[in-house]
Amino acid sequence: MISLTYTPIDYQALTESVRSTKSGAVVLFLGTVRELTAGRRTVALDYEGYPQMAEAKLAELEAQARLRWPVDQVGIVHRLGHLELGEISVAIAVSCPHRQQAFEAGQFLIDELKVSVPIWKQENWDDGSTEWVHPGVEIAKPPAPSSNG
Numbered sequence: 001m002i003s004l005t006y007t008p009i010d011y012q013a014l015t016e017s018v019r020s021t022k023s024g025a026v027v028l029f030l031g032t033v034r035e036l037t038a039g040r041r042t043v044a045l046d047y048e049g050y051p052q053m054a055e056a057k058l059a060e061l062e063a064q065a066r067l068r069w070p071v072d073q074v075g076i077v078h079r080l081g082h083l084e085l086g087e088i089s090v091a092i093a094v095s096c097p098h099r100q101q102a103f104e105a106g107q108f109l110i111d112e113l114k115v116s117v118p119i120w121k122q123e124n125w126d127d128g129s130t131e132w133v134h135p136g137v138e139i140a141k142p143p144a145p146s147s148n149g
Helices: 011-018 051-068 099-116
Strands: 002-005 025-032 040-049 073-079 081-084 088-096 119-125 130-133
Touching: 002 051, 011 025, 011 073, 011 088, 025 099, 040 073, 051 073, 051 099, 073 099, 088 099
Parallel strands: 002 073
Antiparallel strands: 025 088, 040 081, 040 119, 073 088, 119 130
């Protein structure tokens, strides 16, 4: 199951959707809105995406994962819109016969999602400024204060 949504992610239902008697391992990854990013205080995030292209790319990533690991079931849900601190922005659930396979497939999916799926996030900082973060681009840390003052 691949889905983009503006509503909170039901990660328990997602997890149940990938459980199977064929698999002895289910791995769930939750990405949440954190308060500090590169030393700056975040107050909220806004996500925008190109749904048709994002869903197609997510399906492509699922197919790649299935070629590399014996994946039984996969569920990927990404939030769009405005998210407050602590809210879940992305959930990925994977079932495989064994835990290492499930962990590897899950890590592949979130790592590749972050760099190749056309979903962008806007950091809303506590100083009132905002910054768009594009897929695959990390926010640079601000330079350390000079001690040559």
